[in-house]
Amino acid sequence: MNDDELLRYSRHILLDDIGIEGQERFRGAHxxxxxxxxxxCAAALYLGAAGVGHLILADDDTVDATNLQRQVAHTADRVGMPKVESLAQAIAAINPLVRTEVVARRADAPWLAQALPGVDLVLDCCDNFHTRQLINSACVAARKPLVSGAAIAMDGQLALYDPRRADSPCYACVFPPDAAVEEVACATMGVFAPLVGMVGTAQAALALQVLLADVATAEGRKPPAAALPGSLRMLDARAIDWSTLRVARDPHCPVCGAGAARISG
Incomplete structure (x- = not known):
């Protein structure tokens, strides 16, 4: 780490929970x-600012005027631009030391199977149930930790699923793939602008804790409590109140249970 990086990340390095070793882990993370x-937007901006060395951004959508109320990385002059390119520009403006790779396509099963072996962890920041199941299935198959977030109207959710741990549930343990789910969208339900920022930044914080847990484990120390899976955190933005529900692995889960079949599509 050179002098410029030591200065940029000095407020992290001062923290006993991070230090030089933790910041080096962020720099080497994918x-x-x-x-x-x-x-x-919220998750990527904070991960980039924090010095995560390599970010892959995957999305097939373009910036729309209706996004600007809450998707804070996008600007009025970038309406019509692919969201991944707009977000990459915003990250580069904050931290040019971060390598950002843009993938302007929908994350389907074949692409996820190809992409996941090279990454350290995955953030699910998508907005539909089918893609969430595909991401989860791919993470289970590749044994990659998954930080999942969701936000609609005035309600948010946050969870960590870590298939490297035998006791960790996966997303499908909590939300079965065959469940009858009514898809809801911001276009019809609306969404409170700060809610996505609160959940997205919480995803970034949880992702950084997972990376710090890798350092702690390698050094024989206890990992951060937040990096332990098995909790579904729910945010009520009306009251600005988080509540936590303990969730367990389902031994009969169709994705991570015995004899499970992976989801494709």
Missing amino acids: VLIVGAGGLG
């Missing part, structure tokens, strides 16, 4: 963010 909307 993180995939699926979704460059409200959640992805």
Whole structure:
């Protein structure tokens, strides 16, 4: 780490929980963010600012005027631009030391299977149930930790699923793939502008804790409590109140259970 990096990240390095070792882990990390909307904007900006060395941004959408109320990385002069390119520009303006790779396509099963072996962890910042299931299935198959976030109207969710741990549930343990789910969208339900920022930045914080946990484990220390899976955190933006629900692995889960079949599509 050179003098410019030591200065840029000095407020992290001063923290006993991070230090030089933790900041080096951030610099060497390779993180995939699926979704460059409200959640992805907040998560990616903070991961970039924090010095995560390599970010992959995957999204097939373009910036629309209706996004500007909450998707803070996008600007009025970038309406019509692919969201991943707009988000990459915003990250570069904050931290040019970060390598940002843009993938202007929908994350389907074949692409995820190809991309995941090279990453350290995945952030699910997408907005539909089918893609969430594909991401989860790919993370289970590749044994990659998954930080999942969701936000609609005035309600948000946050969870960590880590298939490297035998006791960790996966997304499908909590939200079965065959469940009858009514898809809801911001276009019909609306969304409170700061909500996506609150959940997205929480995803970034949780992702950094997972990276710090890798350092702690390698050094024989106890990992941060936040990096332990098994909690579904729910945010009520009306009351600005987080609540936590303990969730367990389902031994009969169709994705991570015995004899499970991967989801494709």
